[in-house]
Amino acid sequence: MKSFALLHPTSIFSTSPEYLHPEGTDKCKELLAYVDLLETNKPYLVNAVRVPALQTISLFSQSLDTNNDCTRLIADSWLELKFPSAEVGERVVERSKEDRFHDDFDDTSKTAALETLLASKLAEFLDSSFPYKLGQLSAAGKEHLYKGPPPDNQEAEAVSKEESKESDTVKPDMKRHPLKGGWAITDYLTYDCLDDGTSSTLSSSDHISRVWSCPQCEQRLAVTLVEQLQHQATCKKDMEQVAEQDLAAKSVDPTHLKSYHCPVCEQTLQLTPIDILKHKPRCCLQKLKSAIWMSTKMVSLFDLKCPKRIYL
Structure with missing residues (x-):
């Protein structure tokens, strides 16, 4: 870690330093956490955010x-x-x-x-x-x-x-x-x-x-x-x-289940109305991935049979 660092000029705390002062009457102690350290000619703190000091120290300290x-x-x-x-x-x-x-x-x-x-x-x-x-x-x-x-x-x-x-x-x-x-x-x-x-x-x-x-x-x-x-x-x-x-609380009541036949995977499932809505796009996406994989496999086999094929 560098011995000194600066707030990035695009940071809200750099343009408006008054936001660094604690708000409220209790004035809770705070620290400034950052996501990245950008090093150009000077080290800059990027994506800085105010965090409570005690909780952050006790949760993320090495010792x-x-x-x-x-x-x-x-x-x-x-x-x-x-x-x-x-x-x-x-x-x-x-x-x-x-x-x-x-x-x-x-x-x-x-x-x-x-x-x-x-x-x-x-x-x-x-x-x-x-x-x-x-x-x-x-x-x-x-x-x-x-x-x-x-x-x-x-x-x-x-x-x-x-x-x-x-x-x-x-x-x-x-x-x-x-x-x-x-x-x-x-x-x-x-x-x-x-x-x-x-x-x-x-x-x-x-x-x-x-x-x-x-x-x-x-x-x-x-x-x-x-x-x-x-x-x-x-x-x-x-x-x-x-x-x-x-x-156990999330266990589904059997009376809420409905019989649903999916035209994509051709399976008959016992699902709730919400699970039926979730199953449709998920099943279609899985079928699309399988089709893409099969087409990629066919292209690779064709390339093996035609090694002199020229790609433009």
């Missing part, structure tokens, strides 16, 4: 690092977000984890339902509002940003074993980050790795359990914050259940 109570969040090791309370920070981390859910499902019939569910969650998250402060880390702040691993590997193993005994919900594959310290919840989220000046290796919130209801599997669990984050990273029941419910 998210938190302190022990989630009141401090570092994105990509240079953007700093501070929250007034632990509840707000935990809620932001929780929502970003839910909306960054991605996995490969074997059942392709659930794809549409999953996309609809994710779209609704993203829209809800983008419309939400959280109090926070946004800033850029200074050079001095980057030097002592992370706690780092314990000086002794044996001490680190002892710490992990001691914390694992606190609750049975801690998975055996849950590990500390080898460089930053803290818990590696996912490939992008690291919990309790920021150095806030505390000297103790284990903080009190690592051992405080609370009753929490998972919005995905609807289970009530007595977990710590780190166990809650790990459970959310592995819980997928909500996505699959909603997809199944959506498919």
Whole structure:
């Protein structure tokens, strides 16, 4: 990335810079996202658009690092977000984890339902509002940003074993980050790795359990914050259940089906009136593609038989 960039002269923000100022009384913090980077004699941002800062950072950052109570969040090791309370920070981390859910499902019939569910969650998250402060880390702040691993590997193993005994919900594959310290919840989220000046290796919130209801599997669990984050990273029941419910809701009543004989494919099908209208152009298009393919095949065979044919 270039050290400096300019807005393209055709951009609305270049001709009317007043549109870059936040609107409304709350003055929500915003960032400027762009689609392309056009490089001529100078680098220009093309197709720029205003986006909410907190939601965009939490959804698209390469890495998210938190302190022990989630009141401090570092994105990509240079953007700093501070929250007034632990509840707000935990809620932001929780929502970003839910909306960054991605996995490969074997059942392709659930794809549409999953996309609809994710779209609704993203829209809800983008419309939400959280109090926070946004800033850029200074050079001095980057030097002592992370706690780092314990000086002794044996001490680190002892710490992990001691914390694992606190609750049975801690998975055996849950590990500390080898460089930053803290818990590696996912490939992008690291919990309790920021150095806030505390000297103790284990903080009190690592051992405080609370009753929490998972919005995905609807289970009530007595977990710590780190166990809650790990459970959310592995819980997928909500996505699959909603997809199944959506498919069941869209099941067609047999009384609405009609017998339809297609003159194109010469098949008799049981379809709804809307599906009949969809079938006609789809079937005609498929027949047209088959005819084009057959004509192309015949031309290629003719060319093989007549290799000396001259094309004008």
